[in-house]
Amino acid sequence: MSNARGRIVKILDGTPSRWVVNLGAEHLAIGDELVVFELGEEIVDPESGDSLGALELVKCHATADHVQDKLSILSRKGPEEAPAKPRVLSAVLADTRTHKQTAGRPRTSTVHVGDAVRKV
Numbered sequence: 508m509s510n511a512r513g514r515i516v517k518i519l520d521g522t523p524s525r526w527v528v529n530l531g532a533e534h535l536a537i538g539d540e541l542v543v544f545e546l547g548e549e550i551v552d553p554e555s556g557d558s559l560g561a562l563e564l565v566k567c568h569a570t571a572d573h574v575q576d577k578l579s580i581l582s583r584k585g586p587e588e589a590p591a592k593p594r595v596l597s598a599v600l601a602d603t604r605t606h607k608q609t610a611g612r613p614r615t616s617t618v619h620v621g622d623a624v625r626k627v
Contacts, residue, residue: 511535511626515543515618516578523617524583526569528624531577539571541581541624566616569624581624 511534517527528541535541547562569581 513624515620515622515624518618518620519580525572526581526618528579528581529577530579530624530626532574533576535571535574535579535626537571537574540584540627541569541571542627543567543569543581543618543622543624545622563623563625566618566622568627583618 511530513528513530513534515526516529519525519527526543542563543566544563545566547564549561550559551557552559568584570584571579572582573580
């Protein structure tokens with residue numbers, strides 16, 4: 508079941524590094540690795556005109572720490588995000604180091620409820 512796909516349904520502990528996903532024991536086991544992503548623009552083959560699918564804009568990799576029947580808890584693999592320092596809105600909007608431009612809109616690597624997950 509390597510194509511298991513789900514989504515983040517809750518952020519745990521008020522941190523950006525632990526989440527509940529809507530995939531349970533039918534799809535995951537403790538230690539499974541997943542990728543957290545958002546969908547980007549659809550890519551079309553310029554010669555055939557066929558859709559190749561939407562880009563998966565990877566936010567981070569995660570590991571299944573706890574698995575229940577219908578849900579699991581994931582933890583971020585690798586370095587955690589630094590806690591955000593309070594800043595005025597104009598400074599946040601002007602900061603190109605924390606935002607990546609994708610299909611005309613900024614995005615960050617922050618994981619949100621609703622982001623997609625896929626077993627890798």
